[in-house]
Amino acid sequence: MVFTRDLRVHDNPALTAAIAHSKFVLPLFVLDDELLRSRVAAPPQRLAFLAGSLADLDSSLRVRGGGLIVRRGQWTHEVMRAAVSVGATDIYLVDDVTPFSQRRLGLLQVAADAAGITLHREVGLTVVPPGDLVPSGRDSYAVFTPYWRAWESHPWRSVLPAPSRISLPPELVDEIAGGPSVIVAGLAPTASAAVNPVAGESGGRARVTAWRVVGLRSYEAQHDDLAAASTSGLSVYLHFGCLSPLETATHLRERPGGGPFARQLAWRDFFHQIVAPQPDVVWRNYRSKPDPRWAPEPGRAEEFWDAWVQGRTGYPLVDAAMRQLDADGFVHNRARMVAASFLTKDLGLPWWDGARHYLRGLVDGDVVVNNMNWQWVTGTGTDTNRHRVFNPVRQAERFDADAVYIRRYVRELASLPGAHARNPDAETRRSVGYSPPIVEPASSRR
Secondary structure (H helix, E strand, O other), X not given: OEOOOOXXXXXXXXXXXXXXXXXXXXXXXXXXHHHHOOOOOOOHHHHHHHHHHHHHHHHHHHOOOOOOEEEEEOHHHHHHHHHHHOOOOEEEEEOOOOHHHHHHHHHHHXXXXXHOOEEEEEOOOOOOOOOOOOOOOOOOOOOHHHHHHHHHHOOOOOOOOOOOOOOOXXXXXXXXXXXXXXXXXXXXXXXXXXXXXXOHHHHHHHHHHHHHHHOOOOHHHHOOOOOOOOOOOOHHHHHOOOOOHHHHHHHHOOOOXXXXXXXXXXXXXXXXXXXXXXXXXXHOOXXXXXXXXXXXXXXXXXXXXXXXXXXXXXXXXXXXXXXXXXXXXXXXXXXXXHHHHHHHHHOXXXXXXXXXXXXXXXXXXXXXXXXXXXXXXXXXXXXXOOOOOOOHHHXXXXXXXXOHHHHHHOHHHOOOOHHHHOOOOHHHHHXXXXXXXXXXXXXXXX
16 A cells, blocks of 8 residues: 555545555555655645655654654655565555656556556545546646536435554564654654644644634635634645545535535645646646746846745735745635736736746645636636736735734734735835835736
C-alpha cells in the first residue's frame, strides 16, 4: 500500500482494497527526491506539515498492528524495491491527475509490468472521481454550473470504515518496532503553520468536529468576511488527504450550512475533472490567450513584481493578502482572488508567475486548485466573464469594512481608525510610512 495524497486510515479505498486482497500489507510512503528539490512542490512549511502527517499516520497504523515504512529516493525505484523485497504481487495507491503524478504513475506501471506485479489505481482524491461525470461530446465539463447540477444528483460511493487490523509482512516487524521512520528518512515532525497547528488525520478530524459545531451554520453568510476568518481551515488536510473529501462532504452537506460548503468541494472536484484528461492545463491557458494589452508599463515589470511579492503595492487589501501569505502560509480565499486579479489585470504580469509564488508559500498549495483558480481570476480559465476585475478598494469596503483584516497584517496601518486604513489619503500614508499606490486605480475592464 503506497500512500501519496491519502494520508489517512478512514475512508481510504486503496488501503481497504489492499487489506481485503492479502493477508499481509506493507504500508509505504516514499519521500520523492525530485519533489524535495522543488521550492514550488516542497517549501519548508509544507514539508513540516507533511512530516507531522506522516507521524500521525504511523501512529494510526500502529494501533491497528501495523506501522508506516518511510523511504527516500527516486520514487519508482523505492516503491519497486520495497515491493520486491517482500514478494508483493500487487501495489495499491490512490490515482491522481497532476502532470507530475501522471508521469510518475506511468513509470511505475512500466516497472510493475516488467516485474509481474499488478498496479491498482484506486479512487479517493475527490468526492466524485474525475471521469464519472462527462458531458456529451466532451471529456470534461467546461463550466461549473452544469457540473454542479450533475455533481449534486450523482450517487456517491459509501464511506469506508477505518480497518480494524493491519498485518505486516513478518520480515518487516522488527523494522517497524524500531520506531517511526519519518525522522530516519530526513524529515522531523515539526510545528506547521499557525493556521493549522495540528497536522495529520487526527488534526483534520478534530478540526471538522470543532468547525461543524461553531462555523458550519454561518459559513454561507460569513465565509467571505475577511476579518472573521470563518473559512473551514480544511484545505491543507484535503490537499494531503488527511481527510477524505467524500467523507467530509457526506457528513456535512445535510447539516445547516453544509450545502454551501459542499459546493466548495464540488469546485475542487470540478477542477480535478478538467485536469484529468489534460494534465498540462495546470501550466497553460485553459480557454483563451491573454489579451496582448495585458502587459506592465515598459521597464516596470521587476518593480511591479517586487512590490506585489513584498506586500507594498499601496493597496491595503492586496498588501494584507501578500503579508498573510508570508506570516501564515495561508491566505483567505477572497484575498487570494483580489491579489491575483491585481497582479494580472492591474500590473499586467502573467498568472503563472503568481501561481508559482503562491505554491512556494502556501501550506495548502495544491497545483490543481491553485492554478485553475488563478486562471479563473485571470480570465483564461473557466470563468465565463473573462473580463472580471476585483477592485481592491471596493472589495475591502465589502468584505473588510472596518479594516480589521488589513490592520492585522499591514502594520503601518494598524494604528489608523477603522475604515481609514482601507484606502488612506496621501498625507496619512506619508505620516505612517505606507506606500503610495504603485498604479492608478484599475482601468483594467476597459
